[in-house]
Amino acid sequence: MSRTTRTREDREDMRGLGANERAILERIPWAPGRRLAASIVRLKMRLQFTGWLQYLIPVPVVVVLSLFGGIAHLLGVTWLAMALLATSALLFLVVVFDIVTVKWKIRSPEARPSRYDHLDVFDLFRARRSCRSYQTRSLSVDDRAELLASVRTQLDIPTIGSAPLRLEYIAASLTVWPTVNASEFLVAIVPKAYDRTAIIDVGRTLQRVVMDATRMGLGTCWIGPGADHASVIEHLGDRFDPASDQIVCVCAVGYRSRYIPLFIRVFNQRMNHRHALDELFFSDFDLENPIDPSAPPFSRFGRTFEACEWAPSSYNGQTTRAVVATDRDGAVSAVHFLATTTSRYYAPVAVGIWCANWELGCETLRIDGAFVLAPPDSAGEQLPRHDVTWLPTGGAANG
Numbered sequence: 001m002s003r004t005t006r007t008r009e010d011r012e013d014m015r016g017l018g019a020n021e022r023a024i025l026e027r028i029p030w031a032p033g034r035r036l037a038a039s040i041v042r043l044k045m046r047l048q049f050t051g052w053l054q055y056l057i058p059v060p061v062v063v064v065l066s067l068f069g070g071i072a073h074l075l076g077v078t079w080l081a082m083a084l085l086a087t088s089a090l091l092f093l094v095v096v097f098d099i100v101t102v103k104w105k106i107r108s109p110e111a112r113p114s115r116y117d118h119l120d121v122f123d124l125f126r127a128r129r130s131c132r133s134y135q136t137r138s139l140s141v142d143d144r145a146e147l148l149a150s151v152r153t154q155l156d157i158p159t160i161g162s163a164p165l166r167l168e169y170i171a172a173s174l175t176v177w178p179t180v181n182a183s184e185f186l187v188a189i190v191p192k193a194y195d196r197t198a199i200i201d202v203g204r205t206l207q208r209v210v211m212d213a214t215r216m217g218l219g220t221c222w223i224g225p226g227a228d229h230a231s232v233i234e235h236l237g238d239r240f241d242p243a244s245d246q247i248v249c250v251c252a253v254g255y256r257s258r259y260i261p262l263f264i265r266v267f268n269q270r271m272n273h274r275h276a277l278d279e280l281f282f283s284d285f286d287l288e289n290p291i292d293p294s295a296p297p298f299s300r301f302g303r304t305f306e307a308c309e310w311a312p313s314s315y316n317g318q319t320t321r322a323v324v325a326t327d328r329d330g331a332v333s334a335v336h337f338l339a340t341t342t343s344r345y346y347a348p349v350a351v352g353i354w355c356a357n358w359e360l361g362c363e364t365l366r367i368d369g370a371f372v373l374a375p376p377d378s379a380g381e382q383l384p385r386h387d388v389t390w391l392p393t394g395g396a397a398n399g
C-alpha cells in the first residue's frame with residue numbers, strides 16, 4: 001500500500017475521533033487493527049452519547065462467559081459449563097433489569113430521600129458521595145427554591161480571586177457520562193480568558209453549594225470530562241456568550257435513586273478509595289514529612305483533615321495536598337494548598353474544593369481564618385504547585 005493511500009485511509013478511519021483517541025490509535029502499527037480499533041472507539045462514543053453504554057458494558061462479558069460455557073460443555077466439563085452459563089444468564093438478566101428500570105424508567109415510584117439536618121458537618125462530608133443515578137421526579141418547588149437560595153448565598157461570599165463567577169441552573173436532560181436520569185444541573189461559568197484563581201473559586205463556591213444540597217438530602221455529582229459542552233451551551237441559550245464565557249464544569253442535582261445500573265455500581269465502588277491522611281498533609285513543600293493530625297497543635301482542627309481527604313475530585317484523582325506550617329511557639333500559622341498535577345482545570349477545581357471543606361470544618365470549630373493567593377513566584381510550572389494559603393485570623397491556631 002502506498003504511503004498516500006495509507007494516509008488517506010487513516011484519515012477516513014479517524015474521522016470524528018478526538019485528538020487523544022487519534023494519538024492512541026496511531027500507535028497501532030497494523031492498518032487493519034488500527035481500523036478495527038477506530039470502529040470500536042467510534043461505536044463506544046455513539047453508545048456513550050446516546051446513553052446506552054452504561055447498560056451495555058456487561059454484554060461482552062455475557063458473550064465471553066457463554067462462549068467459554070459452550071466450550072466447557074463440548075469438552076464434557078459439565079459443572080464448569082453450568083457455572084459459566086448460569087453466571088452469564090444472571091448477568092444478562094441484570095442488564096435487562098437495568099434497561100427496563102433505569103433506561104426505560106418502568107419502575108415503582110420512589111420516596112424522597114431523608115434530609116441530613118441532624119448530621120454535624122463532618123458526618124455530612126462522609127455522607128456525600130457522587131450520585132450517578134437519579135429518580136425520575138424533578139425537585140419539588142420548595143427544594144428548588146432552597147437550592148437556588150444556597151447558590152445565591154454562596155455566590156455572595158467574597159471569592160479568593162477577582163473574576164466574576166456564575167452558577168446557572170438548567171432543567172434539562174444534558175448529555176453527561178456516566179450519570180443517568182439527571183435532569184437538573186448547575187453550570188459553573190467563568191470569563192473566557194484563562195484565570196487559574198477563577199477555577200479555584202469555582203471549586204470552592206460550588207462545593208459549598210454541594211454541601212448545602214447534601215444536607216437537604218439531595219444527590220449531587222460534579223461532572224467535568226463527562227459533560228458534553230455543546231449540549232450544555234444549547235440549553236443555556238442566551239445565558240452563555242461564547243465570546244466572553246467559558247464553562248468549567250456542571251453539577252447534577254436531584255433525588256438519589258435506588259435503581260443503579262450494574263456498571264455504575266462498580267464505577268461508584270472503584271471511586272471510593274482515598275489516600276491516607278499521612279499521604280495528604282505535610283510539614284514541608286517537598287511533601288516528604290507527614291504531620292500527625294491527631295497530635296497538637298494539629299489536633300485542634302479535629303476532623304477537618306478528614307473533610308479534605310473525602311473531598312470529591314475528577315475521576316478521584318486526589319490531586320491536592322496541604323503543607324501545615326507552625327510558628328516558633330508551635331502553633332499552626334498557615335495551611336498551604338498545593339496541586340500535584342499540571343491539569344489547568346480539574347487540579348485547581350480540586351484545590352478550591354479542599355478550601356471549601358477546610359473552611360467549613362474551621363467554621364464549625366469556630367477557628368477563624370482567611371484565604372490568600374500564593375505569592376506569584378510560587379506559581380511556576382513546578383510541581384507541587386502552591387495555589388492558596390489559609391491564614392488563621394486573630395492569631396496563630398494553638399493546639
Ligand SMILES: Cc1cc2nc3c(=O)[nH]c(=O)nc-3n(C[C@H](O)[C@H](O)[C@H](O)COP(=O)(O)O)c2cc1C
Pocket residue numbers: 128129130132177178179221222223224225226227249271272310311312313314315316317346349350353
Ligand atoms: C472537577 C470534577 C469533575 C468530575 N467529573 C466527573 C465526570 O465527568 N463524571 C463522573 O461521573 N464523575 C465526575 N466527578 C466525580 C468524581 O468522579 C468523584 O468525586 C470521585 O470519584 C470521588 O467519589 P465521590 O464523589 O463519590 O466521593 C468529578 C468530580 C470533580 C471534582
